Amino acid sequence: MSPTITAFEVKDIRFPTSLNGAGSDAMNVDVDYSAAYIALHTSDPALSSYGMTFTIGRGTEIVCEAIEQVAARLIGKDVEGLFSNMGETWTFLVSDYQLRWVGPEKGIIHLATAAVDNALWDMYARARKKPLWKLVADFTPEEFVKSTAFRYITDMITPEEALEMLKAKEAGKKEREELVREIGYPAYITSAGWLLYDDEQVSRLTKEAIGRGFNHFKMKVGADLQDDLRRAKLIRSIIDNPANLSPGKVIDPKSIEGKNAGPTGSVLMMDANQVWDVQEAIDYVIQLAPTKPWFIEEPTAPDDILGHAAIRKALKPYGIGVATGEHAHNRMIFKQLLEANAIDVCQIDSCRLAGVTEILGVLLMAAKSGVIVCPHAGGVGLCEHALHLSLIDYICVSGTMERNVLEYADHLHEHFVAPVTLNTNGRYNVPNDPEQGYSTHMKDSAFEEFGFPDGAYWKSVAEGKPKAVLM
C-alpha cells in the first residue's frame, strides 16, 4: 500500500557567514547563509524526505511560515499518487487561490513552494532508491514531460515539442551518463573573489583554486571601479601566468570558446548582484573590459528583461556576455529573457524557481534557445541541489556539458549528510548513493548548533557571549 503524508516539520537555520565576509558582494554586505527547511514524514517510518529554500538571514522566519501553509496541503495525500504526475502535483501546490494572492508564483510564497517541491522530489528519489538526477535520467520522455510545469510557457515550448526534443536525446543518454561519471561535471569557483576579501586572501585563494584544477574564476564587482580593476588585474596576473598552472592540466579549446579566455585558457567572470541601472551597467563594464571577463552577471534589476537585452547588445562588441537568473523568480521570466535574446548564460536557482518541476521547463526552453545552463550555487545547499539539475540537463535535455560550468563555493558542505565532492580536475563527482535523494538532508548537528533562534550558537549570541565558530 502506498504511504500517505502524515506530518512535517519546518526549521529555520542560519550560519553566521557574515563573520568572515564569505558571500559578500556589492549588494549583500553582511550575509548569513540560511535556509528555510522542511522534513516531510509519511505513514511509512522508513520514508521521510527533506527540502529547503535558500535565504541570507533575517526574513527566514517569514519563509518558514509560508512553508507551513503550502505543506499543509499535502497532509493525507497518497505519495504514489503524487509521484505519478509531478506536473499535476506542482499545479496543485500553486493553486490555493488564497495563497496565490500573495504571489502569484513569486516572492516568499514561491520560495516556500520551492522547499516543498524539493522535498517531494527528494522523497520520490528516496522511494525509488536513486539519487534524484538518476531518477529523472531514467524517465521516459513521456514521464519527463508529465513532470514539467508547462502552464504559461506553451507559447515558447509545447509538451509535444518537448517530447520530440527529449526523444531526440534518448539514444545518447547512456553514453553521456558513463562519460560524466568518469570525468565529472565541469565547475567554476566563486569563493576566491568575495567582495570583502583583501588582496592577500584573494591571491592565496586563487592560487589554491588553480591547484584544485579550476580554470573558471568568478569575482564580485560593482562597489568601486578602481578597486574592481585592481582586483581583476590581480586575479588575471595569477590565472594568466603559466608558472601557476597545475601540472598536467589540459584545457579543451572548445570548453573556453567565446569566453574571453587568457593565454593559459583561464576564464574570468564578474558578478554585480544587481547594483546598476542599465546605462550605468554598460558604462561600468566597458571600463572593466581590458580585464576580459566572459560575462557580467546580474548587471541590473532581475525583473528587467529589456534592460538585460540592452546591456547584452551594448557589451557584445567587447566580447562580454550577460548572465542572470538567480533572482528570476519563475519560468515566465526565463521565457522572456530567452525570447528577448537578453542572456548568454542561464543561471537557474534550485530554490528560487519552485522546485524541480518548474526547473525542467526552464531547462527545455534554454536548450531550445541554444543558451547554456550554468546554475547559481553560491549559498548553503545550492551546490548539492544544482549538481543534480546540471546532470539532468546534460544527460536528458541539452546533451552537452562542453561549455557549461556549475558554480562551486566552498562553504558549509560539511553540514549535509551527502555533500558534493570535487575531483582533482576541478569537476564535480557524480552523486551515486541510492539513499541520498536530492542531497538536501542536513545533519542534526547543524540544527543543534545553528538552528535559529535556539541553536547553541544563536543562544550564545543572545546571551551576549558569542561562541567562536569556524566558517
Ligand SMILES: [Mg+2]
Ligand atoms: Mg550571483
